[in-house]
Amino acid sequence: MARLLVRPGVDPDEPEVPVVTLVVDPDGPPGERAVARLGDYCYEGDGAFHLLPTDGWVEHALDGDRLEVAVAVYPFALGQVDVDASAFPGRSAVDPEAAMVLRAECAVDPEQYALTPPLTAVFTAGPDRAPDEVAADGDDWPIVLGLRPER
Known part of the structure; x- marks a missing residue:
C-alpha cells in the first residue's frame, strides 16, 4: 500500500x-x-526526476484533515515504461483520457498542508x-509530479 505523508525536509x-x-x-x-x-520516463534536473504535466500529474483533494492524492497518467506515457494502461480502468475527472x-x-494538519507547494514528491x-x-x-532522487496545468 502506497504511503502518503506531508513533511518538511x-x-x-x-x-x-x-x-x-x-x-x-x-x-x-x-x-x-x-x-x-515513471522515473525511467522523466527528465532529470535539480536532484529530481520530473514528469511533464502533459504526460501525467497528481490531483490533491483535502476534506477536513484527510488528504487524498491521485496519480493520473496518459496511456502513451505508461506505454513508454511498458505499463499497460488498460490495467487501470479508472479515469481522471479532470481529463478522462488519463488513467x-x-x-x-x-x-494531515490542514494548516501545514496549506504551506505545501503544488506538487508531490514520489520516492x-x-x-x-x-x-x-x-x-x-x-x-534518493524523488519523482516530482506537478498538478495538471490549467488549459
Whole structure:
C-alpha cells in the first residue's frame, strides 16, 4: 500500500517547507509499480526526476484533515515504461483520457498542508523502510509530479 505523508525536509533548497510525499513500492501492487517505473520516463534536473504535466500529474483533494492524492497518467506515457494502461480502468475527472493509476490518503494538519507547494514528491522504497526515513535520506532522487496545468 502506497504511503502518503506531508513533511518538511524533502526539498534541500527549502528544508523548512512541508511537501506532500508519496512512497511507493517498486515491487508492490500494479499502481505502485507503474508510478515507480515513471522515473525511467522523466527528465532529470535539480536532484529530481520530473514528469511533464502533459504526460501525467497528481490531483490533491483535502476534506477536513484527510488528504487524498491521485496519480493520473496518459496511456502513451505508461506505454513508454511498458505499463499497460488498460490495467487501470479508472479515469481522471479532470481529463478522462488519463488513467488513474494510484490513490493514497492520510491524515494531515490542514494548516501545514496549506504551506505545501503544488506538487508531490514520489520516492520508491519497499515496506521495510519507514516513509520518514526514505524522504529524509537525501540520497534518493524523488519523482516530482506537478498538478495538471490549467488549459
